[in-house]
Amino acid sequence: MIGSAERYIDGTTRNGVMNIFDKGFAPAEATIRYMDGDYVVLKPGTFVRCAITGKPIALDELFYWSVDRQEPYADAEAAHTAFERYGRGV
Numbered sequence: 001m002i003g004s005a006e007r008y009i010d011g012t013t014r015n016g017v018m019n020i021f022d023k024g025f026a027p028a029e030a031t032i033r034y035m036d037g038d039y040v041v042l043k044p045g046t047f048v049r050c051a052i053t054g055k056p057i058a059l060d061e062l063f064y065w066s067v068d069r070q071e072p073y074a075d076a077e078a079a080h081t082a083f084e085r086y087g088r089g090v
Helices: 076-086
Strands: 031-035 038-043 047-049 056-058 064-066 071-073
Touching: 031 064, 031 071, 064 076, 071 076
Parallel strands: none
Antiparallel strands: 031 038, 047 056, 064 071
16 A cells, blocks of 8 residues: 555655655746757756746747857747847847
């Protein structure tokens, strides 16, 4: 019988481990280094904020960013707006 703590097969419990379904979970903003076709998470989090709209973007929904400016964009329209404002480079 399983008690109040979730137990793994080896008998250990998941003390202190949280996921998005746990009560009290608070999303945190990640710090990212944007590269060509990929990115590296420097500070763990669940989202980044669009540089144009300010909307939060879940990391698994992050498809648009600028390597030169190191900025994320919520969608193609926001990326295009950044291009119109700043051009291609820094």
